[in-house]
Amino acid sequence: MLRVVRLHAPAWWPAFLFAAALLLSGCSLLPQKDAAESDATPGAVASAGGTAGTAFTVDVQAEPATVREFLERHLEIQRFRELDDLGAVEISRLMVAAEANARELLNTLGYFTPTLTLELRETPGGKAPREVRITVEPGPLTRVSSVQIDFSGPIAENPAAEAQRDAIRTGWALRAGQPFNQQAWDAAKTGALRTLTARRYPTGSILASKAEIDADRSEARLGATYESGPAYRFGPLVVNGSQRYPVDSVRRLARVPTGAEYDQQLLLDAQQRLASSGYFNSVFLTLDTTTDPHAAPVVAQLTEAPLQRVVLGVGFTTDSGARLSIDHSHNDMPLLGWRAVSKLTIDRDLQSLGTEWTAIPDDSGWRSFASGQLKSEVSGSFTVDSGRLRGGRSQGGDHIDRSIFLQYDYAVNRGFNPPPSASALSLNWGWTGRYFDNAAAPTRGQGVALELAGGYTLSGEQLPFTRTYVRWIGFVPAGTVSNDDDTQRRNARIQLRAEAGVVSAADRAQIPSTLNFLTGGDTTVRGYGYRSIGAVKPDGQVIAGRYLGVASIEWQRPFVYQGQLTAWDSTVFIDVGAVADRPADMSAKVGVGVGARWASPIGPVQMDLAYGIAVHAFRFHLRLGFTF
Structure with missing residues (x-):
């Protein structure tokens, strides 16, 4: 409910009387010429210089630009422009209605004391024979002076719902001091109702609402009462x-x-x-x-879904160029009853064929799985042909994933003076926690992943080894950016990333290179090629190393264009990474750059231009989506 309260003589009353007098006279807004003549020959005026089929044009003069654009889009008088048989008298009567319509529209924007001037002008040499000019001085913008939110039903008496009541009040979008308009008022009521019905009370509703407008003070007093309905389980x-x-x-x-x-x-x-x-x-x-x-x-x-499905895919990454993939899924394997997903991937630096079989989870969410993969990829200065078999149990949760499995690896290195081929058997444990505000496009929160493995090498001398790998990402708010009228806000943020890995074994142990570490690329150290940063051999060749360290800091700020927030963010960043076979040999590779983030309809798009200080070269990075 929207109620306008005026504490003094209503400013619109004289205007109403004046408009009524104009309507009765039917001629006070006519241009200075013979009205009868102009009405008798409307077609002659159009043919003399205007565009046939258009009776008049509408010119709105108003500041700010948002007011002018809103009136141009929604004024009802615009619908009558194409009626070419309208004369000046009919247009004048439409203008009287247009004034009332303009005031209503301005009210929805929060302007309750506007000054309007409407003129009808002859424009024989223009686009139409006449022009309706509407000059608007919107007056002061109404702001919210107070907000009162009440509750009815079980939520009002349930002590356990106190936090929910507080969340509705603190989350109210249209707060004291902010500009009032009909759209923001409706959005605030709807947003509070969503918070109510999102927990315990799915049948909640708005019992009553009111917006009392003091036009002379340019203030709005808001109130809403919410009926919760019963609590559900x-x-x-x-x-x-x-x-x-x-x-x-x-x-x-x-x-x-x-x-x-x-x-x-x-x-x-x-x-x-x-x-x-x-x-x-x-x-x-x-x-x-x-x-x-x-x-x-x-x-x-x-x-x-169909019992079996084949999906063909094409893609492109700045790390490895064009990519072709073929996926096959079988949702009910014979005998086992498991689901099997197999995938073939081919791009410039990687060719892989893999399959993963998973069972239906049990009541605790744990499921059995088995997987196998054959892969050939460029790793540092060599091409590595590798294979991997896994079998174990995994659990996927809303925020936490766990897994424990037995794994067999082998790797054959190809190139000039390659490292020896190797194989190993290991027992692995993995844990991943995701605590983001939005899993697909986070702006705050953090994620952490930990992998622990222990096993024996199977090539050459059989020796024990352990492998530890941890990665972390965090988003920290760094101020708020809003549009010019402060009706939309979005947080700037600092994104922090860190990775560390260690393979502990005797120097003579032959560890498969797929268990060691390389870094560089779109998601690690930008400014360098994919997996191009590794341990450096005496002859200058790059191999996977036993120690890894990566750190990154990135400032992301919403981009404002012409006073309005956009779906884009601007970024600046610094990435640092190093890989070596011994901690003393770690030598940091640094990448710096700028970029943009776009909240596209299909997910976040990340574009970065980075400069690799060690290689003295720029590199462009493009990535779609966020995964952790």
């Missing part, structure tokens, strides 16, 4: 559309927390687990709010 999963897979398998894939308080994010997470499992083409999960709130069924509407 997740009940059993009801599956519709699954024919090939048992309901229990769908339940274990979704992992809906039956018995827990309703949380929209938990429902979306379960939906995402089903959608990303590969078993279904479409997934839609809803809470049935027509039944018992203490055990509301979760309804899964599914469309199964």
